[in-house]
Amino acid sequence: MLALSTRPVVLDPHATVNACASCDARPHSVCNAIPDSDLARLTAIATVTHAQPGTTFIQEGDPATHFFNISSGTVRMYKLLPDGRRQITGFAGVGHFLGLAVSETYAFSAEAIDTVRFCRFSRARVRTLLDDYPKMEKRLLEVASTELVAAQDQMLLLGRKTARERLASFLMMQARQGVMCQTSRTRFPLPMSRGDIADYLGLTIETVSRTFTKLRAEGFIDIPSASEITIRAPVALEGMASGLS
Amino acid sequence: MLALSTRPVVLDPHATVNACASCDARPHSVCNAIPDSDLARLTAIATVTHAQPGTTFIQEGDPATHFFNISSGTVRMYKLLPDGRRQITGFAGVGHFLGLAVSETYAFSAEAIDTVRFCRFSRARVRTLLDDYPKMEKRLLEVASTELVAAQDQMLLLGRKTARERLASFLMMQARQGVMCQTSRTRFPLPMSRGDIADYLGLTIETVSRTFTKLRAEGFIDIPSASEITIRAPVALEGMASGLS
DNA sequence: GGCGGGCATTGATCTGGATCAACGCCATCC
DNA sequence: GGATGGCGTTGATCCAGATCAATGCCCGCC
Numbered sequence: 331m332l333a334l335s336t337r338p339v340v341l342d343p344h345a346t347v348n349a350c351a352s353c354d355a356r357p358h359s360v361c362n363a364i365p366d367s368d369l370a371r372l373t374a375i376a377t378v379t380h381a382q383p384g385t386t387f388i389q390e391g392d393p394a395t396h397f398f399n400i401s402s403g404t405v406r407m408y409k410l411l412p413d414g415r416r417q418i419t420g421f422a423g424v425g426h427f428l429g430l431a432v433s434e435t436y437a438f439s440a441e442a443i444d445t446v447r448f449c450r451f452s453r454a455r456v457r458t459l460l461d462d463y464p465k466m467e468k469r470l471l472e473v474a475s476t477e478l479v480a481a482q483d484q485m486l487l488l489g490r491k492t493a494r495e496r497l498a499s500f501l502m503m504q505a506r507q508g509v510m511c512q513t514s515r516t517r518f519p520l521p522m523s524r525g526d527i528a529d530y531l532g533l534t535i536e537t538v539s540r541t542f543t544k545l546r547a548e549g550f551i552d553i554p555s556a557s558e559i560t561i562r563a564p565v566a567l568e569g570m571a572s573g574l575s
Numbered sequence: 576m577l578a579l580s581t582r583p584v585v586l587d588p589h590a591t592v593n594a595c596a597s598c599d600a601r602p603h604s605v606c607n608a609i610p611d612s613d614l615a616r617l618t619a620i621a622t623v624t625h626a627q628p629g630t631t632f633i634q635e636g637d638p639a640t641h642f643f644n645i646s647s648g649t650v651r652m653y654k655l656l657p658d659g660r661r662q663i664t665g666f667a668g669v670g671h672f673l674g675l676a677v678s679e680t681y682a683f684s685a686e687a688i689d690t691v692r693f694c695r696f697s698r699a700r701v702r703t704l705l706d707d708y709p710k711m712e713k714r715l716l717e718v719a720s721t722e723l724v725a726a727q728d729q730m731l732l733l734g735r736k737t738a739r740e741r742l743a744s745f746l747m748m749q750a751r752q753g754v755m756c757q758t759s760r761t762r763f764p765l766p767m768s769r770g771d772i773a774d775y776l777g778l779t780i781e782t783v784s785r786t787f788t789k790l791r792a793e794g795f796i797d798i799p800s801a802s803e804i805t806i807r808a809p810v811a812l813e814g815m816a817s818g819l820s
Numbered sequence: 821g822g823c824g825g826g827c828a829t830t831g832a833t834c835t836g837g838a839t840c841a842a843c844g845c846c847a848t849c850c
Numbered sequence: 851g852g853a854t855g856g857c858g859t860t861g862a863t864c865c866a867g868a869t870c871a872a873t874g875c876c877c878g879c880c
Contacts, residue, residue: 409731411818417731430720437724464709467716474719475675479682481726486654486662488733489777493867524828532734537867539829556828556875573656738837769858782837784859801845801858 349373353449355401358425360473363466375455381442388428388440396450397429403446404521407438408529418530420480421522423507427473429453443521488532491573496531497541498570501551505561517560524556594618598694600646603670605718608711620700626687633673633685641695642674648691649766652683653774663775665725666767668752672718674698688766733777736818741776742786743815746796750806762805769801 350373356362364372378401381387388398390409405422419438422428431437460467487499505514520527528538545551550567552560561567569575595618601607609617623646626632633643635654650667664683667673676682705712732744750759765772773783790796795812797805806812814820 409727411731411735413818415735415818417734419727419730430716430723432717432720433724438727461709464706464712467709467712471675471712471716471719472677474716474723475677478675478719478723478726479678481723481730482654482664482683485664485726485729485733486656488730489662489774490656490660529734534868535828536830536869540867543829573658573660779838780858781839781860785837788859 349378350376350449353401355399355425355449359399360427360466360469361399363469364463368463371459375451375459376449377451378447379450380445380447383442383444385442385446386439387442387446387448388436388438390437390439391435394429394431394434394436394453396452397427397456398440399449399451400424400426400428401447401449403448404443405440405446406443406522406526406530407440409438416529417532418526419484420477421526421530427470430470430474443526493531493533493537493541494545495570495573496533497538497545498550498567499572500527500531501559501561502564502568502571504559505564514564515561516564517554517558520557520559594623595621595694598646600644600670600694604644605672605711605714606644608714609708613708616704620696620704621694622696623692624695625690625692628687628689630687630691631684632687632691632693633681633683635682635684636680639674639676639679639681639698641697642672642701643685644694644696645669645671645673646692646694648693649688650685650691651688651767651771651775652685654683661774662777663771664729665722666771666775672715675715675719688771738776738778738782738786739790740815740818741778742783742790743795743812744817745772745776746804746806747809747813747816749804750809759809760806761809762799762803765802765804 350356350361350369351366353359353361361372381403388407400422402424405426405428406418407420407422407428408416408418410416421443422440428440429436460470487496491499502514504518504520505516507513507515507518522530524535524538527533528535531538533541542551542553546553550561550563550570552562554560595601595606595614596611598604598606606617621644626648633652645667647669650671650673651663652665652667652673653661653663655661666688667685673685674681705715732741736744747759749763749765750761752758752760752763767775769780769783772778773780776783778786787796787798791798795806795808795815797807799805
């Protein structure tokens with residue numbers, strides 16, 4: 331539960347001219363609102379950075395000075411109660427944009443699960459950039475709206491679904507690799523631990539483990555290793571996820 | 576749980592010229608991004624409408640054709656599971672803006688709790704308006720970001736707080752009259768039923784009722800009538816809400 | 821290869837909140 | 851004023867998932 335407090339490492343403080351042009355995340359990300367011809371402006375305000383597993387790079391309550399754009403790896407966002415109870419509000423992968431906030435402080439913390447590479451932008455500079463690219467502003471609104479819909483789904487899950495339905499929902503969501511993509515995989519890795527899954531679904535580690543075991547025993551899934559899942563009955567699981575049965 | 580299916584009543588199909596200028600909600604709402612001098616454009620695309628208690632005016636899954644702006648009354652937004660389990664994702668009051676969505680369909684349903692007055696805007700027309708008022712787009716992004724933060728708080732509540740902490744959080748939030756305002760009231764009405772509160776907090780009616788009774792017995796609150804609350808120990812309740820004790 | 825530590829699994833027991841079941845309190849309407 | 855029906859409250863019991871407690875498994879390291 332406790333994070334290493336090592337600072338993220340800056341790979342390239344004055345990012346090379348084509349850093350953004352060759353970025354893996356660009357096709358998936360809000361950056362694609364900026365035309366190739368103007369990429370230099372984006373590159374100029376981006377700092378390419380990476381974070382080791384377990385590093386906290388956004389701390390709830392700290393002044394919200396930067397935006398982040400994930401180019402590889404997986405991040406967990408979470409909120410804590412004073413006694414250590416944790417709620418993971420989401421996992422962020424390639425192309426995901428972090429740090430939207432009206433308030434002057436971050437509303438959540440973010441930690442690297444595996445090695446994470448990301449671009450960091452100062453909020454002040456992004457604001458001036460936005461004035462010149464209304465299309466980017468539109469993209470951000472789209473992103474925020476999409477996340478709002480996902481958040482409402484998660485409220486339904488946390489407030490009203492059973493442990494079994496929560497796990498089924500989680501697995502089918504991972505199969506779609508996050509929220510972005512529509513194509514569904516039948517075999518995929520789970521970069522996060524059982525503890526992370528538990529804190530995301532509002533359950534305990536033990537309940538997550540037992541429910542996985544049960545779903546396997548019933549033939550819905552396979553668990554080749556603790557961090558890998560095969561979906562055997564996608565339709566049944568999708569039904570389970572949406573509360574049928 | 577079931578809603579009346581009466582349609583909302585259109586009060587003024589071609590809204591009077593100064594409808595927006597004299598609107599009670601304008602100071603609290605996204606509309607204030609449009610200068611007084613240009614209000615006619617806003618008025619021209621607004622339809623002033625009201626809905627009787629229990630009326631469903633947004634239906635999850637229906638084509639998302641309109642935006643809504645509440646000018647008085649209280650609305651519940653919710654999602655249902657096929658067997659009728661319900662999660663209320665939020666209550667919307669004066670100035671609240673509904674209907675943000677990337678998708679072509681609404682992601683949630685919305686019902687009037689009491690008599691609700693609102694403005695309705697066609698999405699297509701709002702889109703063209705937005706092109707002329709980038710400031711309005713910025714306001715929408717602010718609104719979406721604020722709601723996202725509120726949604727994350729609600730996830731923490733639903734995933735990790737006890738019944739007692741949930742009720743304390745709910746009461747302190749109502750005392751701040753929704754999310755917008757900062758000034759905290761010590762006595763206020765609860766327009767929603769115990770069932771609504773339960774479905775908002777991921778509890779049952781019985782647990783809500785019992786917990787209210789207990790908080791009163793312990794001297795934290797008073798319940799002059801079922802739909803009215805007095806906060807007696809705001810500091811203690813705030814602590815309880817954030818998970819201390 | 822054996823040791824240590826961090827996950828994950830599995831079993832036994834407990835409990836907060838759900839469920840089931842009355843009952844009370846108003847309003848509204850004959 | 852008495853019947854009706856929709857909340858809300860209260861009590862008794864139950865159970866899904868939490869908690870407590872081993873045990874297993876894997877991987878890195880000496």
